[in-house]
Amino acid sequence: xxxxxxxxxxxxxxxxxxxxxxxxxxxxxxxxxxxxxxxxxxxxxxxxxxxxxxxxxxxxxxxxxxxxxxxxxxxxxxxxxxxxxxxxxxxxxxxxxxxxxxxxxxxxxxxxxxxxxxxxxxxxxxxxxxxxxxxxxxxxxxxxxxxxxxxxxxxxxxxxxxxxxxxxxxxxxxxxxxxxxxxxxxxxxxxxxxxxxxxxxxxxxxxxxxxxxxxxxxxxxxxxxxxxxxxxxxxxxxxxxxxxxxxxxxxxxxxxxxxxxxxxxxxxxxxxxxxxxxxxxxxxxxxxxxxxxxxxxxxxxxxxxxxxxxxxxxxxxxxxxxxxxxxxxxxxxxxxxxxxxxxxxxxxxxxxxxxxxxxxxxxxxxxxxxxxxxxxxxxxxxxxx
Numbered sequence: 001x002x003x004x005x006x007x008x009x010x011x012x013x014x015x016x017x018x019x020x021x022x023x024x025x026x027x028x029x030x031x032x033x034x035x036x037x038x039x040x041x042x043x044x045x046x047x048x049x050x051x052x053x054x055x056x057x058x059x060x061x062x063x064x065x066x067x068x069x070x071x072x073x074x075x076x077x078x079x080x081x082x083x084x085x086x087x088x089x090x091x092x093x094x095x096x097x098x099x100x101x102x103x104x105x106x107x108x109x110x111x112x113x114x115x116x117x118x119x120x121x122x123x124x125x126x127x128x129x130x131x132x133x134x135x136x137x138x139x140x141x142x143x144x145x146x147x148x149x150x151x152x153x154x155x156x157x158x159x160x161x162x163x164x165x166x167x168x169x170x171x172x173x174x175x176x177x178x179x180x181x182x183x184x185x186x187x188x189x190x191x192x193x194x195x196x197x198x199x200x201x202x203x204x205x206x207x208x209x210x211x212x213x214x215x216x217x218x219x220x221x222x223x224x225x226x227x228x229x230x231x232x233x234x235x236x237x238x239x240x241x242x243x244x245x246x247x248x249x250x251x252x253x254x255x256x257x258x259x260x261x262x263x264x265x266x267x268x269x270x271x272x273x274x275x276x277x278x279x280x281x282x283x284x285x286x287x288x289x290x291x292x293x294x295x296x297x298x299x300x301x302x303x304x305x306x307x308x309x310x311x312x313x314x315x316x317x318x319x320x321x322x323x324x325x326x327x328x329x330x331x332x333x334x335x336x337x338x339x340x341x342x343x344x345x346x347x348x349x350x351x352x353x354x355x356x357x358x359x360x361x362x363x364x365x366x367x368x369x370x371x372x373x374x375x376x377x378x379x380x381x382x383x384x385x
Contacts, residue, residue: 063095063099064095065091065095066090066091066092066093066095066098067080067091068095069095069098069099069102070083070098070102070112073099073102073106073112074111074112075112075115076112079112079113079115079116082116082119082120083115083116083119086119086120086123087119087123087124087126089127090119090126093126098126100131101126101130101131102115104130104131104134108138108148108151108152108155109148109149109152110152110155110156114152114155114156117156118155118156118159121158121159122159122160125159125160125162125163128162128163129163130162130163133166134162136166137162137166137170138151140166140170140171141154141161141170144174144184144187144188145188145191146184146188150188153192154191154192157192157195158191158195158196158198160196160199161198164198164199169198169199170198173197173198173201174187176201176203177201177227177228177231180203180208180211180227181218181223181227182223182224182227182228186224187224189224190224190225190228194228194232196232197228197231197232200231200232201228201231201232202231203230203231206235207230207231207235210230210238210256211226211227211230213252213253213256214226214256214257214259214260214263215256215257215260216260222260222261222263225263225264226259226260226263229263229264229266229267230266233266238266240270241265241266241268241270241273242255242256244270244273244274245258245273245277248277248281248288249288249289250288250289250292254289254292257292258291258292258295261295262295264299265295265298268298268299272298272302273298275302276297276298276300276302276306277291277298279302279306279307280297283307283310284310284331286328290328294332296335296336297335300335303366303368304366305335306335307365307368308362308365308366309325309334309335309342310331311361311362311365312325312346312347312358312361312362312365313325313326313331313334313346315358315361316346316358319354319357319358321350321354321358323345323346323349325346334346343359343362346358347359347362
């Protein structure tokens with residue numbers, strides 16, 4: 001006597017299989033056969049028919065590769081080309097995984113233009129696990145930045161906000177700045193201007209001493225700049241920049257007071273400060289401590305602004321033209337002018353022949369490049385910080 005199949009077992013197979021979603025790569029038509037039956041029963045035929053219909057719908061509604069996923073998400077052909085050029089591995093990305101991550105970005109309010117900027121800055125961004133603690137992370141960041149729109153701007157500036165460890169990295173840094181007197185309202189512009197502020201922040205006793213030596217009070221508008229710039233800088237780098245200015249005869253107290261009044265000096269390289277100081281002292285014949293009152297002299301571009309204008313001032317004096325660029329106030333005023341204003345005041349105001357001669361000297365001076373400047377290669381991609 002042949003054993004009959006258990007009807008409960010058949011029902012279990014039918015109900016469980018009907019919930020299975022078929023994979024993209026192939027359509028599997030499963031036929032439930034019993035060892036005691038040679039033909040397909042009616043229930044098994046229904047299962048086969050439902051599975052085929054589900055598979056067809058699934059294949060039509062789900063893209064098969066990353067290019068189709070990006071197109072359906074809203075990327076143009078130009079956007080896709082830029083994305084693949086910046087991250088070639090994205091062409092072979094899993095379609096379902098990519099579709100899920102793009103849906104997460106869509107919920108935040110990010111679009112295709114934002115995605116191009118994000119991948120340009122962080123090529124491996126879509127390879128990261130941005131779904132880990134996603135809701136908790138987004139809720140905290142929205143409270144931090146004040147709105148979803150501001151959060152989106154911050155993510156475009158620093159996509160790693162969606163990958164930093166929330167409990168070990170983001171929250172401790174925010175709490176640290178609050179402890180030293182920088183609230184969330186002041187922290188937001190710092191995060192926007194310094195995208196890598198969170199991973200690079202560290203404050204120890206030595207850095208707190210540096211902050212106190214600037215003599216900037218917590219109520220000052222400069223305080224948040226002083227604290228954040230010192231916090232993201234290495235102690236060795238800070239010491240090098242202080243020592244560089246000491247070589248020109250300034251004391252440490254004068255230097256730290258200068259940093260307190262103009263904290264962005266901490267962002268200048270030692271090489272730039274040294275070249276500008278050498279020009280101010282050696283060519284312009286000014287005392288080194290002039291920068292304590294006029295720190296813009298260290299920010300000016302030496303090749304494009306300072307050298308051409310100082311050479312033009314000498315040419316105007318040699319030609320006996322008026323107005324002359326003579327004396328400290330006149331020279332400082334000329335160096336602070338915009339290009340258009342400078343040419344109007346000191347070049348185009350003269351007769352045509354004199355103006356043409358001055359313009360030729362000025363253009364020649366601006367065309368002189370720093371030694372080996374043309375051979376330098378720009379290897380920086382993505383964020384400048």
